[in-house]
Amino acid sequence: MLGAAIADPARRAQARALCLEVxxxxxxxxxxxxxxxETTGRKDNDPNGGVGALLFGNGLQALVGHRAAHALWRQGRRDLALALKVQFARAFNHDIHPAVPMGRRLWLDHGLGFVAGSTGLIEDDVSIWHGVTLGTDLKDLGPTRHPRLRRGCTIGAGAILLGDIDIGENAVVAAGAVVTKSVPANATVAGVPARERVRSATSFSGI
Incomplete structure (x- = not known):
């Protein structure tokens, strides 16, 4: 399924074999x-459940592809991990560095335009919309120069998160926000630059 998104037959076969092996x-x-x-099938309310999400969900396919690339990275097969990342990046229009550790039960809605830099972290139960950037601010080029998304946080479409910052547990970053400072747990931020706002009772209640 993942390999089918790659146009070149030889590269498609190589990617499929690597994923099966991993x-x-x-x-x-x-x-x-x-x-x-399972999480994507449930949150997408797909009538075919996880199977439908896996067959037709660009964001889920990007996540599963990253799982394979990250496993190769952890095994020390870093050239293969990067090569697999490049193929999936072209196929699914995202760029997730294979070094990025990810927790479980993630939801990457659509997945298009999602970028995650190499020193970032994504914990369990995180929800991310399309067009999100987890990048560096170019001020700190140290070993933790990308954002860390803590358990249960939600990142809206087109949000830009830059630098060595933490997005706290169950925090919400609104669509289009530009975040350059850490966000406390359970807080909601919006705007450019992002500032803390009062969260309504119905905000993101469906996820």
Missing amino acids: FASDHDALSAALSDI
Whole structure:
């Protein structure tokens, strides 16, 4: 399924073989991918559940592809991880560095335009819309120069998060916000630059 999105037949076969190898041997990667499939099927309210989401969901396919690339990265097969990342980036229009560790039960809605830099972190139960950037502010080029998304936070479409910052547990970053400072747990931020706002009772109540 993932390989089918790659146009070149030889590269498609190589990507498919790598993914099959990874998920057959790395039970953590497979378990995490299955948790994403179940979560996406439920949150998308797909009538075919996780199967429909996996077949037709660009964001979920991007997540599963990253699971394979990240497993290769952890195994020290970094050239292969980067090569696989490049193929999936072209196929699904995103750029997730294979070094980025991700928790379980993630929801990457649409996935188009999502960028995640190499020193970032995404914890469990995070929801991310399309067009989100987790980048560096070019001021701090150290080993933790990209944002960390803590458990249960939500990042709206087109949000730009830059630098060595934390988005706290269950925090919400509104669509289009530009965030350059850490966000406390359970807070909501919006605007350019992002500032804390009062969260309404119905904000993101469906996810």
